[in-house]
Amino acid sequence: MVVKEIEKGLTFDDVLLVPRRFSLRSRKEVSTETFFTKKIRLNIPIVSSAMDTVTESEMAITMARHGGIGVIHRFMPIERQTQEVQRVKRAENIIIERPYTLPLNSTVGKARELMEKYGVGGLLVVDEDGKLKGLVTKRDILFEENNEKPITDVMTPRERLVVSTRRITLEEAKEIFKKYKVEKLPLVDENDRVVGLVTAKDIMIKSMYPNAARDQKGRLLVAAAIGIKEGYLDRAKALLDAGADALVIDVAHGHTDEVIRAVRKLKEVFGDVQVVAGNVATPDGFEDLASAGADAVKVGIGPGAVCTTRIVTGVGVPQLTAILNCAEKSIEMDVPLIADGGIRSSGDLVKAIAAGASTVMIGSLLAGTDESPGATISKGGRKYKVYRGMASFYAMLARDFKEGKQIDFDLDSIADYAYTSEGVEAYVPYRGSASELLRQLVSALRAGMSYCGARNIRELWNNAKFISLSEAGIKESYPHDVEVIE
Secondary structure (H helix, E strand, O other), X not given: OOOOOOOOOOOHHHEEEOXXXXXXXXXXXXXXXXXXXXXXXXXOOEEEOOOOOOOOHHHHHHHHHOOOEEEEXXXXXXXXXXXXXXXXXXXXXXXXXXOOEEEOXXXXXXXXXXXXXXXXXXXXXXXXXXXXXXXXXXXXXXXXXXXOOEHHHOOEEHHHOOOEOXXXXXXXXXXXXXXXXXXXXXXXXXXXXXXXXXXXXXXXXXXXXXXXXXXXXXOEOOEEEEOOOOOHHHHHHHHHHHOOOEEEEOOOOOOOHHHHHHHHHHXXXXXXXXXXXXXXXXXXXXXXXXXXXXXXXXXXXXXXXXXXXXXXHOOOOOHHHHHHHHHHHHHHHOOOEEEEOOOOOHHHHHHXXXXXXXXXXXXXXXXXXXXXXXXXXXXXXXXXXXXXXXXXXXXXXXXXXXXXXXXXXXXXXXXXXXXXXXXXXXEEEOOEOHHHHHHHHHHHHHHHHHHOOOOOHHHHHHHOOEEEOOHHHHXXXXXXXXXXXX
């Protein structure tokens, strides 16, 4: 086939949004509520990417507290990934239904080990029948040097504990904490078996984040990434059992028969599970995944800061054009579009949403924050964090090593990684707290929506009018003819 016409592709810097009349009195009245998938609602349209230098439990907790959602990356053993999901689900929970427990015959050392493993500050001590016998906290063992000492010697015994039943309400729990000056409230049944736990910390944190994205049980929302290779169904089951609210099929090229089959299989095996699939860059790709049962589709081939797919393979679609082209299918099929990659500023976020995205997946901006798992380094008197594409040389090498695959460190084998790499490893500026970054992004989003006369995201889709820029127009958009004070 001879190519007769070449379509022009645009990205975020190539356009601006035309301002429109705004009817509300304040930008604060603008709603940023949206859908991550068909059934998962968020309060802000921001998703942290499934990369090993961006999202683990700490980032996912912060994302959900501010109304977004994090996708726990898949480049770790199944057991560890499920633990990361569980940490998010347990981070804020009015009633922890399955609190971590410690056998009555345990030692101080075992208590330390479990507290470290699960990231908790206390454990309920139970007998072989699950009956409550005591409570041990980090304070109880903080200065205890003998790891072999029986836990019964340092715990608070059952007779000194304040307990309640599973039917307790939030207000009743608050009154108990206030009256008895305790921090943990074990819940027991009529036989004194442990059936839950309420902590003062969870109640306090919940009041601090009224716009948090939560499930029906009041727990923070979290998604988890999976692949499509052998064993992906085992990983999916483990993640769903751990409480994951959505599964994200995380592959570079999502418009393939394998991905389509995987979407159908996940729906067949797990029923009503929310499945996100991608990545695609064309309406056909979007339609095929949505038709297979995907509850949201990720759009973006090669726009990311550390992605070299377009350079290595010569394939891709500029991100704004990809979103605009897929948006019609998204609306027609009522399947949310997730714009994945290429977001360098709050203005790019506004443009991506205006073009038809329901949410935007961000990597590089969040990679520089405290909550990302990437390493922090100092260079030239400034702080940076390591950020890498998941198809980069070192990411692929590390992934195979973690999975226990045989790695031959000869020139030919190492060259195979280098030749198939479609990403780079880089430094991004240290940006401090992800919470502050999210506040800035959402504030700018509300401002952009108000300029477009939009009270909510659907109105932004309807009101958006893009204008193409010349090179001079792009230059005019940035500070010019002055020396900027840094």
